[in-house]
Amino acid sequence: MKRLSNTRWTRGTTVANVDASLDYDIGAEPSQASVGDYFALLKPRVMSLVVFTAFVGMIAAPGTLHPVLAFIALLSIAVGAGASGALNMWYDADIDKEMARTAARPIPRGNVTEQEALAFGTFLSAISCVMLGLLVNWVAGGLLAFTIAFYIFVYTMWLKRRTPYNIVIGGAAGAFPPMIGWAAVTGTVSLESIVMFLIIFMWTPPHTWALALYRRRDYERVRVPMLPVASGEAETRRQIMLYSLALVPIAILPAFIGMVGVTYGVVSVVLGGGFLWHARRVQTTTEGREADNVARSMFKFSILYLFVLFATLLGEHVVARIIG
Amino acid sequence: MLSEVEDKKDDSDTATRRQRARSIAIGLGLFFMVALFYAATIVHMGANVAKRAM
Numbered sequence: 256m257k258r259l260s261n262t263r264w265t266r267g268t269t270v271a272n273v274d275a276s277l278d279y280d281i282g283a284e285p286s287q288a289s290v291g292d293y294f295a296l297l298k299p300r301v302m303s304l305v306v307f308t309a310f311v312g313m314i315a316a317p318g319t320l321h322p323v324l325a326f327i328a329l330l331s332i333a334v335g336a337g338a339s340g341a342l343n344m345w346y347d348a349d350i351d352k353e354m355a356r357t358a359a360r361p362i363p364r365g366n367v368t369e370q371e372a373l374a375f376g377t378f379l380s381a382i383s384c385v386m387l388g389l390l391v392n393w394v395a396g397g398l399l400a401f402t403i404a405f406y407i408f409v410y411t412m413w414l415k416r417r418t419p420y421n422i423v424i425g426g427a428a429g430a431f432p433p434m435i436g437w438a439a440v441t442g443t444v445s446l447e448s449i450v451m452f453l454i455i456f457m458w459t460p461p462h463t464w465a466l467a468l469y470r471r472r473d474y475e476r477v478r479v480p481m482l483p484v485a486s487g488e489a490e491t492r493r494q495i496m497l498y499s500l501a502l503v504p505i506a507i508l509p510a511f512i513g514m515v516g517v518t519y520g521v522v523s524v525v526l527g528g529g530f531l532w533h534a535r536r537v538q539t540t541t542e543g544r545e546a547d548n549v550a551r552s553m554f555k556f557s558i559l560y561l562f563v564l565f566a567t568l569l570g571e572h573v574v575a576r577i578i579g
Numbered sequence: 580m581l582s583e584v585e586d587k588k589d590d591s592d593t594a595t596r597r598q599r600a601r602s603i604a605i606g607l608g609l610f611f612m613v614a615l616f617y618a619a620t621i622v623h624m625g626a627n628v629a630k631r632a633m
Contacts, residue, residue: 287597390619
């Protein structure tokens with residue numbers, strides 16, 4: 256729509272300079288976002304871990320799923336996880352631009368507007384849940400919808416900026432994917448899938464608090480009450496140790512309930528020892544740059560821990576299926 | 580002045596290029612989704628769907 260109200264026709268006025276004076280009011284600016292920016296909104300690294308654990312849930316589940324449906328299930332879970340990431344970036348845009356770790360995300364950089372991220376995340380959330388429900392089953396679809404809603408409404412909007420235990424409760428969202436994968440195959444939720452949920456649920460706090468220890472100043476600046484900010488570093492180190500102590504026996508549980516064999520049990524014990532060793536180092540190394548390095552080292556190890564644990568679970572099931 | 584005009588032209592070219600890439604991505608996404616729905620429907624119908632009695 257063009258507005259001509261500011262144009263005064265006087266002697267010497269030409270079409271060219273009238274055109275230059277026209278005020279083009281065509282609504283929103285054209286988007287500057289590239290396809291890569293939209294992809295970055297999906298938090299691809301988080302998404303890859305979600306897809307991997309969901310895949311393990313699918314393989315560990317009794318029964319089979321047609322490969323096409325299995326692919327659709329994994330795709331839906333990936334898209335749902337990505338949608339959560341986009342919605343999280345939309346809501347946290349104000350603090351993301353203040354934190355070194357998140358300042359390069361598409362919204363703080365100005366490549367994607369908040370409205371675009373909101374629309375993108377909402378659309379993908381809806382399409383992923385409907386696709387999983389319609390094409391695979393509604394237990395899995397419902398669980399995916401619940402996971403996205405939990406992550407956005409409970410963790411991001413409600414808990415994250417209010418309590419230092421945000422990640423303890425909110426972290427449940429990240430623990431659902433293997434349960435969704437299991438439900439995609441069986442249409443149910445059972446003890447085995449709950450055990451996989453519990454492993455990730457107990458793993459999330461020490462993993463996140465290790466990060467929060469060496470990123471404490473970032474969280475302080477934006478007033479997000481992560482445990483090191485709200486309760487101090489000493490309490491955080493103690494809590495990391497306590498949660499690690501709780502995690503290790505839970506991670507061995509699959510071997511005890513007959514879900515997997517001895518190999519997983521041995522790997523789990525060895526990895527658990529490594530996890531506790533890192534937790535102990537975090538607890539005892541409290542001063543200077545070395546403390547940050549130790550926390551960073553634990554954060555990295557925790558990712559490796561979960562990956563190897565679930566890879567072993569996956570490997571045992573694959574081998575069991577091949578052998579027959 | 581001239582460089583300002585050129586900068587604006589570059590911005591406009593970039594925006595157009597990105598718009599085109601987004602349009603292609605949306606088109607491919609929709610096509611892929613339709614294909615998935617077709618494939619899943621055939622899987623749900625089963626292998627003998629084409630052999631039923633007329």
